[in-house]
Amino acid sequence: MGVMEKLDLQAQVAREYLTFRLGDEEYGIDILKVQEIRGYENPTRIANAPHFLKGVVNLRGTIVPIVDLRMRFGCSSAEYNAFTVSIILHIGQRTIGVVVDSVSDVMEIPAEAMRPAPEMSSAIDAAYIRGLAQVGERMVILLDIESMLMSPDMGLVD
Amino acid sequence: MAEMSTDNSQASAGIDLSQFYQVFFEEAGENLENMEQLLLELDLTQADDEELNAVFRCAHSIKGGAATFGFADVAELTHQMETLLDKLRRHELAPNAAMVDVLLASGDALKAMLARHQGAGGDAIETSELLFNIRALVAGEAPPVPIAAPVAAPAPAAAAPVVTVAVSSGQRTVELQVGPLSQPSQADNLLDLFKEITDLGTIEALPDAPELAGVRRFKVNTATPESELLDLFTFHVAREQVKFVSLEAPMAAPTPAVAAPPVKDEGFGFFEPLPGEAAPAAAAPAAPAGKDTGYGFFDNAPGAPNAAPVASPVVPDASAAGKPQAPKVAPKAEKPQAAALESSTIRVSVEKVDQLINLVGELVITQAMLAQNSRSLDPVVYQQLVTGLTDLDRNTRDLQEAVMSIRMIPMSTVFSRFPRMLRDLANKLGKKVELVTQGEATELDKGLVEKITDPLTHLVRNSCDHGVEMPTDRLAKGKPEVGTITLSASHQGGSIVIEVRDDGRGLSREKLLKKAREKGIDAPDSLTDPEVWNLIFAPGFSTAEEVTDVSGRGVGMDVVKKNITSLGGTVEIDSAEGYGMRVAVRLPLTLAIMDGMSVGVGEEVYILPLSSVVESFQVSEEMIKTIGGSGRVVEVREEYMPVIELEKVFNVPRFDWEHNSGIMVVVEAESGRVALLVDELLGQQQVVVKNLESNYRKVNDVSGATIMGDGRVALILDVGSLVRRSRH
Numbered sequence: 108m109g110v111m112e113k114l115d116l117q118a119q120v121a122r123e124y125l126t127f128r129l130g131d132e133e134y135g136i137d138i139l140k141v142q143e144i145r146g147y148e149n150p151t152r153i154a155n156a157p158h159f160l161k162g163v164v165n166l167r168g169t170i171v172p173i174v175d176l177r178m179r180f181g182c183s184s185a186e187y188n189a190f191t192v193s194i195i196l197h198i199g200q201r202t203i204g205v206v207v208d209s210v211s212d213v214m215e216i217p218a219e220a221m222r223p224a225p226e227m228s229s230a231i232d233a234a235y236i237r238g239l240a241q242v243g244e245r246m247v248i249l250l251d252i253e254s255m256l257m258s259p260d261m262g263l264v265d
Numbered sequence: 266m267a268e269m270s271t272d273n274s275q276a277s278a279g280i281d282l283s284q285f286y287q288v289f290f291e292e293a294g295e296n297l298e299n300m301e302q303l304l305l306e307l308d309l310t311q312a313d314d315e316e317l318n319a320v321f322r323c324a325h326s327i328k329g330g331a332a333t334f335g336f337a338d339v340a341e342l343t344h345q346m347e348t349l350l351d352k353l354r355r356h357e358l359a360p361n362a363a364m365v366d367v368l369l370a371s372g373d374a375l376k377a378m379l380a381r382h383q384g385a386g387g388d389a390i391e392t393s394e395l396l397f398n399i400r401a402l403v404a405g406e407a408p409p410v411p412i413a414a415p416v417a418a419p420a421p422a423a424a425a426p427v428v429t430v431a432v433s434s435g436q437r438t439v440e441l442q443v444g445p446l447s448q449p450s451q452a453d454n455l456l457d458l459f460k461e462i463t464d465l466g467t468i469e470a471l472p473d474a475p476e477l478a479g480v481r482r483f484k485v486n487t488a489t490p491e492s493e494l495l496d497l498f499t500f501h502v503a504r505e506q507v508k509f510v511s512l513e514a515p516m517a518a519p520t521p522a523v524a525a526p527p528v529k530d531e532g533f534g535f536f537e538p539l540p541g542e543a544a545p546a547a548a549a550p551a552a553p554a555g556k557d558t559g560y561g562f563f564d565n566a567p568g569a570p571n572a573a574p575v576a577s578p579v580v581p582d583a584s585a586a587g588k589p590q591a592p593k594v595a596p597k598a599e600k601p602q603a604a605a606l607e608s609s610t611i612r613v614s615v616e617k618v619d620q621l622i623n624l625v626g627e628l629v630i631t632q633a634m635l636a637q638n639s640r641s642l643d644p645v646v647y648q649q650l651v652t653g654l655t656d657l658d659r660n661t662r663d664l665q666e667a668v669m670s671i672r673m674i675p676m677s678t679v680f681s682r683f684p685r686m687l688r689d690l691a692n693k694l695g696k697k698v699e700l701v702t703q704g705e706a707t708e709l710d711k712g713l714v715e716k717i718t719d720p721l722t723h724l725v726r727n728s729c730d731h732g733v734e735m736p737t738d739r740l741a742k743g744k745p746e747v748g749t750i751t752l753s754a755s756h757q758g759g760s761i762v763i764e765v766r767d768d769g770r771g772l773s774r775e776k777l778l779k780k781a782r783e784k785g786i787d788a789p790d791s792l793t794d795p796e797v798w799n800l801i802f803a804p805g806f807s808t809a810e811e812v813t814d815v816s817g818r819g820v821g822m823d824v825v826k827k828n829i830t831s832l833g834g835t836v837e838i839d840s841a842e843g844y845g846m847r848v849a850v851r852l853p854l855t856l857a858i859m860d861g862m863s864v865g866v867g868e869e870v871y872i873l874p875l876s877s878v879v880e881s882f883q884v885s886e887e888m889i890k891t892i893g894g895s896g897r898v899v900e901v902r903e904e905y906m907p908v909i910e911l912e913k914v915f916n917v918p919r920f921d922w923e924h925n926s927g928i929m930v931v932v933e934a935e936s937g938r939v940a941l942l943v944d945e946l947l948g949q950q951q952v953v954v955k956n957l958e959s960n961y962r963k964v965n966d967v968s969g970a971t972i973m974g975d976g977r978v979a980l981i982l983d984v985g986s987l988v989r990r991s992r993h
Contacts, residue, residue: 154964154965155916156964168960170970171960
């Protein structure tokens with residue numbers, strides 16, 4: 108058993124999540140996947156890419172694709188204002204940015220606070236939802252961001 | 266063609282290995298350091314297989330290199346070390362401190378040898394003791410010579426008698442028995458061996474002894490240790506078949522015991538410490554009563570009976586040998602020089618260099634941004650800042666140049682493979698060809714060097730196969746019998762030009778045109794010569810009368826052209842029938858940076874590789890004609906070419922509806938031309954090429970991306986793909 112797996116087990120007890128808002132919904136992703144958070148900057152458009160792929164930006168010399176999660180999840184509006192941020196994720200060997208409405212918090216969510224997501228049809232495949240967590244009055248949707256972004260229908264990999 | 270045999274000529278016959286010596290010395294030095302480190306870290310009680318393997322690999326690489334470059338002494342010692350290490354890694358022997366000591370001492374001896382070969386001078390390094398010790402260890406014994414007795418100093422007295430075993434050099438005459446051999450003539454090779462290596466001494470055949478069937482006998486007078494002789498002989502006869510039998514006492518210390526007539530018994534006269542025989546022998550001196558066991562041992566001759574007197578003069582030697590390195594290293598005064606040679610270069614992984622290049626690329630971009638933003642500043646008020654920025658500009662450029670030069674390697678790494686290839690090829694074809702190389706020192710980006718090798722190989726092959734005529738034909742034409750193929754490399758502006766020239770038959774205009782028409786290619790007689798020559802790049806084109814296994818299947822030149830184009834390069838052909846031809850390959854110096862032309866389409870900026878841009882001009886709406894309603898063409902210099910609207914290809918959003926794109930940029934790739942319709946030409950600049958695939962994926966019609974002066978990303982267009990697009 109590798110060190111990573113051991114860490115994974117430990118982390119399952121209580122992982123830290125970065126939570127952010129998309130419209131009225133609150134989502135959480137594993138904080139360990141987050142490289143940095145940046146203000147939104149206009150990317151260079153890529154022709155004939157899916158509509159949620161905003162384009163590519165220059166991140167200190169690296170070309171990074173930017174995905175607007177709001178468009179991916181079919182939010183009613185996707186405005187770009189002073190609160191709009193890009194979360195730069197480090198996934199596998201790749202660096203990918205996602206656009207969200209605003210970043211809320213970093214919170215520790217214990218495994219027992221997680222509830223399975225019900226089977227239902229939505230813009231997000233249930234396979235990419237790790238679970239739902241009740242935090243106070245709020246419900247946080249915990250995403251498996253890595254498998255979601257790497258899935259073929261995102262078109263981020265060849 | 267007088268200019269063909271100019272400087273740097275390198276005949277196809279011989280390759281000068283000396284240019285690679287430095288590389289070998291560096292590598293060997295590294296391997297030795299590594300080995301020493303590994304040996305020192307080796308846990309004797311629980312040796313790790315991986316570590317033992319690593320030590321073995323070190324020794325093995327040194328041996329390989331040394332053998333290639335003809336450093337026999339280095340190869341010999343490493344070979345023995347390798348034998349020992351091999352047994353260790355196979356767990357046939359358990360590692361012990363003595364082995365590590367011997368191996369470390371051998372490492373030191375190797376260092377000294379390398380320093381000597383590297384020009385530090387000094388005497389040959391005496392290794393017979395080391396070799397002897399290693400062999401003993403291989404045979405599973407304690408080392409007879411206490412190379413480094415655990416407590417170094419006090420040992421010599423006890424060890425003294427033993428030492429004599431190893432000191433086997435000195436002029437002496439021995440009888441050499443070889444056999445039994447199935448073909449006794451095999452042994453005659455040994456006579457030649459002595460002829461070739463004059464230092465060995467003399468050898469003469471003795472009449473065959475009747476009692477030893479199939480065994481050849483020789484009388485050898487030599488100063489070379491048996492171990493070395495044995496190693497040399499193994500090239501001709503198996504080691505087990507070689508025996509040394511003493512004829513007379515060594516001159517150094519004649520003793521009655523050895524003066525005895527040649528021994529007949531097989532068991533005697535063994536020098537080689539074979540496991541069975543040698544064990545008691547090596548142990549013998551410890552027991553002074555070694556009457557029979559030591560008998561007939563050549564080396565042991567001065568040993569047993571009169572151990573004390575003989576031992577004493579050797580004692581200093583033994584105590585010296587107690588310290589691992591002391592006697593074997595080159596004189597100290599020469600060390601600094603050797604050290605200077607070693608440290609003149611360092612080997613760094615390509616990743617590190619690439620990282621450095623990336624960082625510098627970013628710095629260049631940041632610098633460009635600063636320069637752009639500072640333009641609006643009043644130079645009077647911000648004088649210091651402006652001066653500082655100017656300096657920064659210059660320093661960044663210098664830095665970039667310096668860093669890029671790290672990746673540059675000389676063309677000789679490519680050229681060096683051709684003499685051999687050409688020699689084999691010429692022999693196969695029955696032609697006589699001489700290869701002349703020029704400008705091998707011209708440097709090219711490592712990535713490009715790797716990619717240009719195959720196309721160049723193809724061109725050289727073509728020259729030899731199709732270009733150079735058979736010797737008789739050449740003579741009949743009044744040319745020298747030996748054809749010349751010239752490879753040259755030179756810098757021209759921002760690119761490198763590699764030429765392959767031959768003085769063969771050249772291209773035939775008539776043949777090419779005829780062939781082209783056979784292939785269904787439109788080839789009017791009005792084609793200019795260069796256009797005709799370019800026909801050979803058409804797919805499936807081959808002018809060879811018959812297909813050989815060398816070339817002539819027609820799958821060559823088009824691939825060559827394609828590969829070179831994909832590197833951002835061009836190919837030109839020049840030919841004079843009957844006198845030869847010249848293929849010039851022009852390549853950018855590096856793949857990481859390229860000259861680009863930025864064009865504006867709507868609000869967006871795209872980069873075109875400058876090398877593919879032919880011309881640009883303003884158009885008006887009426888110059889563009891349509892074919893079949895949608896296919897648009899434009900007439901440029903009496904040639905209609907397809908028009909590609911970048912706006913449509915990239916779905917560029919428009920906000921200014923009344924605007925008309927008015928600029929055409931004619932680009933060329935894969936022997937096709939298209940006219941790109943753009944809004945404006947923004948300028949030319951060097952761009953640092955980044956790939957999109959590392960974080961994203963391949964994008965159609967885009968070959969990469971770059972970062973502009975304002976920090977934004979611009980896409981670099983794949984002209985080849987745009988040209989293909991126009992064909993469908």
